[in-house]
Amino acid sequence: MSLQSPQKYWWDEPLDKDEKMWLTVAIIWALFLTLFMPYMHYTGKQNPSQEYAKISGDKFDAAVDKFIAQYKVGEEAGFAVVAPPPNSDIFIRGKQFTWDPILKLKKGVQYKLHLSSLDMNHGLSVQPVNFTIQVVPGWDNILNITPTTTGVFTIICNEYCGLGHHTMVGRMYVD
Amino acid sequence: MAGDFRTCPTTGLKVHLPAQTLIKVNAVTAIVFLLVGGILALLLLLTRWQAVHLLPPDFFYRFLTLHGIAMLVAWIVYFEVALLYFTSAVLLNARLATPRIGWLAYILMTVGASITTVAVLAGGSDVMFTSYVPLKASPFYYLGIVLFAVGTIIACILFFATLSLAKYEKTYEGSVPLVTYGAAVAAILAIGTLAHGAIFYIPTGLWAAGVIPMMDPEAYRLLFWGFGHTSQQINVAAMIACWYALAALTVGAVPLSEKFSRSAFVLYALFIAVASEHHLLWDPGISSAHKMWNTGYVIHLAVLASMMHAFSVPGCIEVALRKKGYTKGLFEWLKKGPWGDPAFASLVFSVAGFGFLGGITGIMYGTEQLNILGHNSLRVPGHFHATVVVGTSMAFMGITYYVLPLIFQRQVMFPTVAKLQPYFYGVGMWILSIAMMFVGSFGVPRRHWDITLADAPFKYSFGPTVDLGMAITAIGGILAVIGGAMFCVIAVATVLAGKKVNQ
Missing domain, CATH: 1.20.5 (Single alpha-helices involved in coiled-coils or other helix-helix interfaces)
Incomplete structure (x- = not known):
């Protein structure tokens, strides 16, 4: 026994x-x-690019501002809509409790996506295609992405980041 | 010294009375926290069920933080400490090396758990169980957890001291029983992971107190999961030790092969604590090669160990029941099992749920390509409610039905309620886990107050299937809460007013 x-x-x-x-x-x-x-x-076709770098919040913030100024094509709900050219560096900035800017991407074209946060950890969860990338303050998480479906996408934050966490929703377009 | 012992009339074991008192105190405290965590669980369920949406957001996030601490830390670890004393002192006919140190451990743990609980309830520490920096809790939050961890490490050391004392005083012959062996593996894992926990909780607490600068958020995540995931492997080892104990107690099962089962435990001790980067698969800062090595448990050797237990635990139950004459067909033994014994029903729910729901989904979500779909979605809580709740908690509940008469020396009260209890809890938890994983596959986030996104600048709907899934989650959860309440009532009533078992 x-x-x-x-x-x-x-x-x-x-x-x-x-x-x-x-x-x-x-x-x-x-x-x-x-x-x-x-x-x-x-x-497989959906794997991490294994590119990342340490970056301070200020530096990332400035890079995103520059990116927006360069490629801004409009505004929606108070957020800049940005249409970057193919093969360019594109940015999404997470902070309590917004994702910006709104990216307007082209299907079948590769971009280098830079993700970072100015404050807490955030989770970039793109719906309805459903994938999640961790967004960490102090780190530039880089992904080489090629959109494969067109449409309107919603970016939800799925890493708890404070009491307004559930209002942190962004947008992305692919045509 | 002889006066410190009593002889158990059922098992013939010599029970060290100071050890017995410590087992009782730890087990009762565990159940108190189970009760607290269960009440919080009900409130959380009724909030995530969007049709009810009970709590306001701040209380939702606060209670979610406390639910994790009450259940995953307090309920499970107190119970494990009780198990450690039981498997060392009682099973080996030995005296607990130093009961005073046992009390010191208990006091540290209780002071720690109370400080953290109060810190969370007081507000300002709504950081979730993971408390990822730069989210900042009150310094007392971290202090409480560190005290609790130190208390637990002391309890583990006391366990090993008792083992060596028993060997020295020759209270048993040959090797320790398999259950004690499994508990020892749990204690080894516990000492490693809890010491690891202190490495980052102490500097984080000092940062929260304003003494030192914040550590890198990614370094925190790496360190946290080195503690957070591996500490769950303590529960796995303790749970499997309970499975062998329950198989023996409920149907008189004998391990098929001591060598086979013990080798599996050795594989746990060596390899299961490696894996922790399941949570970091889509994080920056760590190479894919490292993540694959880490989440792959070194050639999946810990998975191999689980597969071995998955063979030998149901195997020994089958052999024991076939020996009773239930030999018709493939499954007569299972059909004729003692299903009216709540401990047996709990054992079966636990084994099947841990294996099929928890273990398999764990391996799935631990691969890079599937993790990108499941990371931080409700799939994750679906997975770990299958492992730590269906698996560990049900195994612990099952063993409680034997701890009550053997250690508390009282007959289990409300036997009819007890018969039904594992079915409410088990079926409810199975439904909850499956439903959570189902809605998670639609990308529904975990730790989220409002998935209708009503207050957000952009609209998005997960659709009616998800609404249905969330309702099913809530219904499964409510069933489980009822089962949990039945368990608490039976345990508390038995401890306070159960009929004394004849001495």
Whole structure:
């Protein structure tokens, strides 16, 4: 019984056939799992770009302001709408409790997206395509993205960032 | 010294009375926090169910913070400390090395838990369980957690001291029982992770008090999860030790192979604490190679260990029931199991729920490509309610039905309610976990007061399927709250007024 000391020399008891079989299956499965993530990392189409850099909030803020001034095409609900050219560096700035600017992107074109926060951690959750990137203050999280669907997208914050967290909603367009 | 012991009439074990008192005190405190956490759970459920939307946002976030601390820290860890004393002193017929140190641990833990609870309730510490900097809580919030962790480490050291004392005084022969072995693995993991926790909670608390500058937010996230995820592996090891104990107590199961089960525990001790970057897969600052090595538990060796237990726990139950003559077909043994014994029902819900709901989804969400879909969505709480609630909490509830007569020496009150309790709790929690993961797959965020986004500058609707899913989550949760309330009532009534078991 598992509540009492086992009989002497329990380590000499050989494993049963069933146990050996299950162990083999389990080891193969563990190896499969281990190889699958790197495999998907090299063959999959939705993977981190592994580019990141430390950046101060002020510097990032200034870079976003410059980006907006350069490519601003309009305004919506008080936020700048920005239409950057293909293959350019694009920015989304998270702060309590807004995402800005509103990006207007083209389908099938690659951009270098820079994400950072001026205050707390935020979660850039793009709906309804549904993906989430962590946005961390002090860090520029860089992703090479190519939009594959057109439409209107909503950016929700899904990392708790303060009492107004649930009002932190932004917009993005792809045409 | 002999006067400090009593002999248990059921098991013949020599029970050290000071150890028994400490087990009682820790178990009762655990249940008090379960009650607090359960009341908060109900309020949170009724808020996230948008049709009811009970709490205002500040209280929602405050109670969510406290719900995590009351349940994940207090309820589970107090119960684990009780288990550590039980598996060392009681199972080995030994005396607890130094009961005074046990009381010191208890006082530190209780002072710590109380300070943190008050700090959260007082407001200004609405930082969630993760308290990611730069979110700042009151310095007392961190102080309380550090005191609690120090108390727990002392309890773990007392456990090991008791083990060596038992060996020295030869209170048992040969190797320690399998359950004690599993508890020892839990204690090893606990000492490592809790010491790790102190490494970042202390500087964070000092930052909150204005003494030192803030640490890098990404460094905090890395350090937090080195504690936050690995501390859940303590619960896994303790829970599996409980599974073996419950299998023995409910159907008289004997481990299929001591070597097989103990090897699996060794794999836990070596590899399960590696993984913590599941939470950082889409974070800056860490390379993908490191994340894959880390979240892959080093060639998935901890997953291998779980697969081994997934074989040997149900296996030993099957063998025990087949020996009772239930040999027809593949599943007669399962059908004829003692389903009226709340401990057995809890065990089955726990094993199946932890494996199929919690473990599998954990591996899924721990891969880069699936994590981008699930990170910070309700899939995550869906996953961990399957592991720590269906898995750990139900295993602990199951073992309570035996702790009450054996340690408290009182007959379980309201046996009919007790029979039904695991079904309410288990079915409710299964529904809640599955429904949370289901709505999470639509991108519904966790820790979010209003997914209708009514006060936001832009409109977006998750659609009627999600509304239905949230309602099902709430209904499952309410069922579980009822089951939890039944458990608390039975436990408290039995402790206070249960009929004494004949000595």
